Amino acid sequence: xxxxxxxxxxxxxxxxxxxxxxxxxxxxxxxxxxxxxxxxxxxxxxxxxxxxxxxxxxxxxxxxxxxxxxxxxxxxxxxxxxxxxxxxxxxxxxxxxxxxxxxxxxxxxxxxxxxxxxxxxxxxxxxxxxxxxxxxxxxxxxxxxxxxxxxxxxxxxxxxxxxxxxxxxxxxxxxxxxxxxxxxxxxxxxxxxxxxxxxxxxxxxxxxxxxxxxxxxxxxxxxxxxxxx
Amino acid sequence: xxxxxxxxxxxxxxxxxxxxxxxxxxxxxxxxxxxxxxxxxxxxxxxxxxxxxxxxxxxxxxxxxxxxxxxxxxxxxxxxxxxxxxxxxxxxxxxxxxxxxxxxxxxxxxxxxxxxxxxxxxxxxxxxxxxxxxxxxxxxxxxxxxxxxxxxxxxxxxxxxxxxxxxxxxxxxxxxxxxxxxxxxxxxxxxxxxxxxxxxxxxxxxxxxxxxxxxxxxxxxxxxxxxxxxxx
Amino acid sequence: xxxxxxxxxxxxxxxxxxxxxxxxxxxxxxxxxxxxxxxxxxxxxxxxxxxxxxxxxxxxxxxxxxxxxxxxxxxxxxxxxxxxxxxxxxxxxxxxxxxxxxxxxxxxxxxxxxxxxxxxxxxxxxxxxxxxxxxxxxxxxxxxxxxxxxxxxxxxxxxxxxxxxxxxxxxxxxxxxxxxxxxxxxxxxxxxxxxxxxxxxxxxxxxxxxx
Numbered sequence: 001x002x003x004x005x006x007x008x009x010x011x012x013x014x015x016x017x018x019x020x021x022x023x024x025x026x027x028x029x030x031x032x033x034x035x036x037x038x039x040x041x042x043x044x045x046x047x048x049x050x051x052x053x054x055x056x057x058x059x060x061x062x063x064x065x066x067x068x069x070x071x072x073x074x075x076x077x078x079x080x081x082x083x084x085x086x087x088x089x090x091x092x093x094x095x096x097x098x099x100x101x102x103x104x105x106x107x108x109x110x111x112x113x114x115x116x117x118x119x120x121x122x123x124x125x126x127x128x129x130x131x132x133x134x135x136x137x138x139x140x141x142x143x144x145x146x147x148x149x150x151x152x153x154x155x156x157x158x159x160x161x162x163x164x165x166x167x168x169x170x171x172x173x174x175x176x177x178x179x180x181x182x183x184x185x186x187x188x189x190x191x192x193x194x195x196x197x198x199x200x201x202x203x204x205x206x207x208x209x210x211x212x213x214x215x216x217x218x219x220x221x222x223x224x225x226x227x228x229x
Numbered sequence: 230x231x232x233x234x235x236x237x238x239x240x241x242x243x244x245x246x247x248x249x250x251x252x253x254x255x256x257x258x259x260x261x262x263x264x265x266x267x268x269x270x271x272x273x274x275x276x277x278x279x280x281x282x283x284x285x286x287x288x289x290x291x292x293x294x295x296x297x298x299x300x301x302x303x304x305x306x307x308x309x310x311x312x313x314x315x316x317x318x319x320x321x322x323x324x325x326x327x328x329x330x331x332x333x334x335x336x337x338x339x340x341x342x343x344x345x346x347x348x349x350x351x352x353x354x355x356x357x358x359x360x361x362x363x364x365x366x367x368x369x370x371x372x373x374x375x376x377x378x379x380x381x382x383x384x385x386x387x388x389x390x391x392x393x394x395x396x397x398x399x400x401x402x403x404x405x406x407x408x409x410x411x412x413x414x415x416x417x418x419x420x421x422x423x424x425x426x427x428x429x430x431x432x433x434x435x436x437x438x439x440x441x442x443x444x445x446x447x448x449x450x451x452x453x454x455x456x457x458x459x460x461x
Numbered sequence: 462x463x464x465x466x467x468x469x470x471x472x473x474x475x476x477x478x479x480x481x482x483x484x485x486x487x488x489x490x491x492x493x494x495x496x497x498x499x500x501x502x503x504x505x506x507x508x509x510x511x512x513x514x515x516x517x518x519x520x521x522x523x524x525x526x527x528x529x530x531x532x533x534x535x536x537x538x539x540x541x542x543x544x545x546x547x548x549x550x551x552x553x554x555x556x557x558x559x560x561x562x563x564x565x566x567x568x569x570x571x572x573x574x575x576x577x578x579x580x581x582x583x584x585x586x587x588x589x590x591x592x593x594x595x596x597x598x599x600x601x602x603x604x605x606x607x608x609x610x611x612x613x614x615x616x617x618x619x620x621x622x623x624x625x626x627x628x629x630x631x632x633x634x635x636x637x638x639x640x641x642x643x644x645x646x647x648x649x650x651x652x653x654x655x656x657x658x659x660x661x662x663x664x665x666x667x668x669x670x671x672x
Contacts, residue, residue: 123408123411126407127408129404130405130407133404133405134392137392137397138394138395143461147394150457154384154451157447158446162411165412165439221479224479239539239569240568241535243568244567244568246565247565250562250565255553318547318549322548324515325514326567329534331535461518
């Protein structure tokens with residue numbers, strides 16, 4: 001209970017600081033954030049976009065790990081954990097795509113560029129979509145769990161290939177790679193602190209939501225089993 | 230009843246070939262699938278032809294389109310080997326006859342033969358009918374075709390096994406296959422474009438390496454997880 | 462018969478979508494013995510047979526079919542024969558083609574087996590070259606027997622063996638059941654059996670469910 005409140009407060013503080021701390025060209029006070037040329041106020045999105053992207057990957061990896069656990073344990077609990085991770089990963093992936101598009105618009109003028117990062121997040125979105133399409137197409141609980149876990153494994157082994165493919169594809173299809181200031185944001189201490197705090201806070205949020213999700217599944221199963229079989 | 234006291238040794242390879250042969254003979258006997266698939270390829274290429282009209286599309290686009298046709302051809306035909314067993318109720322028969330690994334490799338072999346046949350027809354028709362699609366470095370193109378086809382068969386087979394156990398098989402198949410096949414698609418499209426530009430064979434080594442690793446990884450992962458898909 | 466093959470069921474339990482079909486089923490069947498599985502419709506007779514055949518994994522418990530160390534899964538499968546309503550043949554092929562194909566898929570050499578003799582035994586010799594598609598339900602049932610017996614399995618599973626058969630067919634089944642004792646083990650799942658007492662062991666799934 002106390003942890004929940006702490007988490008809520010933490011995130012509230014992060015949001016307020018992230019949106020409220022002044023951005024000045026020459027940071028003088030400890031709480032000043034540097035201005036990023038070209039982005040100015042819109043750079044604040046880094047506090048929210050990066051954590052969502054991070055969590056969409058965490059969600060996938062967790063879904064994969066728990067899926068494999070299910071295949072070995074045959075315990076439906078592991079499948080619940082896997083599905084919950086995927087559900088949250090999907091949510092954060094949607095958020096990451098949207099916040100990423102907003103950022104792209106402010107940095108480069110267009111919402112979607114098919115650059116490596118945008119393409120990767122899109123593919124992740126496709127995988128999540130496919131995962132849930134599969135889950136909804138299988139009625140028997142045990143089979144649904146197995147098939148979903150297997151798909152997560154197949155997706156998991158093919159995803160790393162994108163790391164190698166992206167550079168080659170970009171070089172060929174986009175002869176002028178659109179350089180962006182993203183990688184070049186120099187954060188001062190204040191900015192870094194807020195950024196890390198946001199990352200930690202959102203991860204905490206993810207973890208809490210995941211636990212709730214899993215618990216709800218547990219209860220739902222228990223209700224549907226009057227004999228407690 | 231009497232049985233000849235002869236060679237009763239069990240052979241895994243015989244199992245694999247028999248699974249393949251059964252599918253093959255079944256297709257020959259009914260012949261529905263093959264003709265439908267061929268018509269599908271012809272129709273798709275015809276659509277592209279008419280859409281392009283007399284316009285010349287840039288070579289990169291044409292390279293991509295070829296593999297789009299291949300992708301949809303694969304989606305039309307490669308699930309059949311597993312879906313037919315489910316729909317006719319013979320999955321259980323197969324489970325009783327032999328272990329999962331023989332089933333997987335037998336079906337993979339069938340899909341390999343099918344995809345090679347399908348892609349050969351697709352490529353020939355495409356080269357003949359689509360103006361503007363030229364292949365300058367034939368060696369790159371051939372190797373890409375071979376490796377790409379194997380890769381398609383590998384990924385499509387395991388996904389086919391998965392969706393055969395689900396309910397909305399038809400629409401689910403491309404949805405599940407696309408993200409998995411995307412690395413393969415991007416690579417073969419790139420290599421085909423290189424072949425069209427007349428690149429040297431050695432320039433495509435990176436692509437070939439990628440394709441070979443993709444094939445190995447997908448087949449290895451499939452052999453491990455297939456048991457969980459196949460057995461109830 | 463293969464002396465090393467046996468069926469040892471330990472604490473078998475099956476849960477489907479949260480519903481427990483049966484639990485705590487255990488027995489040991491050794492060569493020469495027969496087992497009868499009874500229970501009302503829906504009590505899980507076929508489910509139990511499938512688990513014993515290896516077609517279904519139990520939620521808990523295990524089935525050990527012996528067969529010596531390090532035998533491959535498919536080799537173990539070659540010790541099993543199953544006749545059941547839910548077992549389908551490949552009906553675009555003839556009886557002979559089905560048998561040859563099945564033997565090959567089992568990893569065995571079709572030429573080493575006397576398919577014609579088995580087809581004669583089940584009364585299908587005359588129609589052996591016709592596609593199974595053209596068979597009546599009684600003939601399909603006989604086909605399933607040929608399918609199950611061609612490789613002389615150590616363990617024969619019969620799930621509702623008398624279904625669709627005429628009196629001649631039923632006599633054939635009784636003969637098969639009698640012979641199986643000397644070849645290995647027999648498991649029959651049905652409610653329609655007159656000579657219940659000839660079975661060495663019995664499992665009644667209605668009793669099991671009440672536990």
